[in-house]
Amino acid sequence: MNIAIVGPGAIGILFTTMLSKAGQNVCLLDHDKQRVDFISKNGITVDSKDKTYNYQVKITDKAGDLQDIDLFIICVKSYDTKDAAMSIKPVLKDSSLVLTLQNGLGNIEIISEILGQERVIGGVTNQGANVISHGKIRHAGFGDTVIGKTDSKIPAYLRDIREVFNKAGIPTRISKDIRALIWSKLIINVGINALTAITHLKNGQLLEYEGTRNILCQAVSEAMKIVKRKRIKLIYDDAIEKTEAVCEATAQNISSMLQDVLKKRKTEIDYINGAIVKQGQSLGIHTPVNSILMDLVKSIEASYNKTVCDKEG
Numbered sequence: 042m043n044i045a046i047v048g049p050g051a052i053g054i055l056f057t058t059m060l061s062k063a064g065q066n067v068c069l070l071d072h073d074k075q076r077v078d079f080i081s082k083n084g085i086t087v088d089s090k091d092k093t094y095n096y097q098v099k100i101t102d103k104a105g106d107l108q109d110i111d112l113f114i115i116c117v118k119s120y121d122t123k124d125a126a127m128s129i130k131p132v133l134k135d136s137s138l139v140l141t142l143q144n145g146l147g148n149i150e151i152i153s154e155i156l157g158q159e160r161v162i163g164g165v166t167n168q169g170a171n172v173i174s175h176g177k178i179r180h181a182g183f184g185d186t187v188i189g190k191t192d193s194k195i196p197a198y199l200r201d202i203r204e205v206f207n208k209a210g211i212p213t214r215i216s217k218d219i220r221a222l223i224w225s226k227l228i229i230n231v232g233i234n235a236l237t238a239i240t241h242l243k244n245g246q247l248l249e250y251e252g253t254r255n256i257l258c259q260a261v262s263e264a265m266k267i268v269k270r271k272r273i274k275l276i277y278d279d280a281i282e283k284t285e286a287v288c289e290a291t292a293q294n295i296s297s298m299l300q301d302v303l304k305k306r307k308t309e310i311d312y313i314n315g316a317i318v319k320q321g322q323s324l325g326i327h328t329p330v331n332s333i334l335m336d337l338v339k340s341i342e343a344s345y346n347k348t349v350c351d352k353e354g
């Protein structure tokens with residue numbers, strides 16, 4: 042399968058490497074020319090549980106290089122979804138499919154509007170990975186990946202993608218209810234991401250302290266009120282239990298939002314806890330804990346460029 046991965050974050054790099062290693066024809070699209078040159082020369086290094094390996098991958102900074110692509114996998118941050126979709130629009134062939142493996146709410150809608158709903162596949166991954174440096178990642182958690190269509194159909198190409206992913210060592214299954222899938226992942230991110238970004242704790246450490254455990258439970262419980270009102274059937278029974286299980290499964294992982302904060306980058310807070318606050322407002326459901334988490338992360342972002350003394354003064 043000819044695959045293009047859009048977005049050089051940890052998940053984009055991980056999928057590029059695993060799918061290339063499994064013999065697929067994969068190219069990574071990265072807007073940063075300097076990083077493209079570095080990775081072209083040095084390949085990708087993956088630190089995994091028990092081994093480290095280096096792998097040569099195809100990478101480009103020009104969307105025009107991506108010809109005859111069967112599957113685009115969008116791995117950019119939610120606030121870059123529109124730009125990513127626009128950049129690949131000119132190189133799509135009629136049969137090209139576009140899979141989003143992003144966090145947060147709203148990505149399927151944005152991609153569908155720009156590239157056409159019929160080619161869009163929703164997906165979530167609980168693989169945990171962190172960027173260590175240019176071209177070097179740590180594969181910290183081996184969660185599952187779930188894909189599905191918004192119309193609940195299971196066309197043959199969905200099975201093909203599942204097979205390609207499974208053969209590459211990315212455990213993947215298909216769901217008929219993509220909305221449930223996106224919300225099921227969102228709830229986990231609501232419980233983990235902002236809290237780790239604020240406390241600088243790894244996912245597993247959130248369970249070690251009464252305070253963080255309590256806040257995690259409250260943030261998830263608020264989000265569950267929205268889930269119930271919208272009559273969304275999640276893919277697990279107990280949201281708090283599931284979020285805690287993901288903390289354990291990805292215990293050593295630095296969440297994507299904490300990685301952003303550590304690198305002083307914009308976060309996806311508006312698409313995660315911010316999305317819960319917004320939904321709560323439109324449904325008349327109070328979400329005070331999510332609102333505080335959102336305000337704290339936004340304050341952290343806004344004060345990136347202040348020194349400690351500035352902050353004190």
Ligand code: KPL
Pocket residue numbers: 144166167168169229230233234244287291294295296297298
């Ligand atoms: O999706 C994640 C993220 O960091 O964004 C989790 C599942 C929390 C793993 O770190």
